[in-house]
Amino acid sequence: MNFTLNSKDYMDYIVAVNQELNEKEEYITNLDLATGDGDHWANLHMGFTKLTEEKERLEAMDLSSELKEIGKIMMAVIGGSSGVLYGSAYLHASKVMKDKEAIHKEELFEILNAMLNAIMERGQAKPGFKTMIDSLYPAVEAYKATLEEGASVEELCKRVAAAAEKGAEETRNMESIKGRATYQSNKGMGHLDPGAVTMALQIKVLMNKALEKRGK
Template structure:
């Protein structure tokens, strides 16, 4: 993926988030304070508004700029977490002009580590990490086994879907759902849902 490709992907994610407004908002109203969709939508709309500037940038500079735009636009913890993820990932991209499959895996792993560190959270806490962690691990394992790229990408996607679904039975350790009487048990985590959307769209775009 070049910078231009990445921005095309961002546009597709923005559309996916737009289309799921009612579902994500309802989910977040049950488990949180109902603003997760609005925050995510605002952030991605901002990226789309800046697409001409972003797609003309060097890949690492674009990732850094995306991180800064998300941090300054998205409210709540999501802004800081996504912003940190992109800014950290920009450092490992360095001078490379495009993401190949190995670098994509490294970028996603770096983003995962940044989110876990900044959010002081880990898998099983009922957060966005529960989609990203199994997705990255399955992707990494597929590449280590030398599976073909399309199979590795499908592993990435399935890991995200399975991870998202696993949040239904979890008790929240982080996030707004932690303050609910039932700690959000019985409902998917909205942060895990929107993270899963991003990974699904990425894989579908690349395939």
């Protein structure tokens, strides 16, 4: 069994992420205040709110154009380094969907892998640096392994979401190599990285959307 996501489904996912972020405003802001300047939630909120406002226009596009436009909007609206990183991720993802009409499990892997590579390249970071990569990288690795095993869609989505959440949790015991936490004496040790937490949130919502659309 497979799943099928079209342009409308992807925007439904974006709207669901925006709702999740809104519900977790205080939690995410407090995470960032512990290690940074407290604006991580506000920056992502601006980006996903703008995308939600543009839902009708974006979901009328083909997937490649939609992902490209999402990237451009994120780059323009989200402040700080997050805007550049998310923008780059989506611009790279749009390339793998060129001439493809739907996202199935193989295409979604290609999208997430393209995003990961773009973020690592643009941010000059890698796993273990206490960034959003620490939830995205294990999610992509789990996705690849599950695809190779030929596991069910249910198992794939479960393992990918769990890997992202576990990766985010593991940032608690990392020293920050990038970002404002590097200026702290303890390098953010003992605190979760907010970027990893919000990335894991997005991956969990995405896997839930894929589960919802399986066999359809």
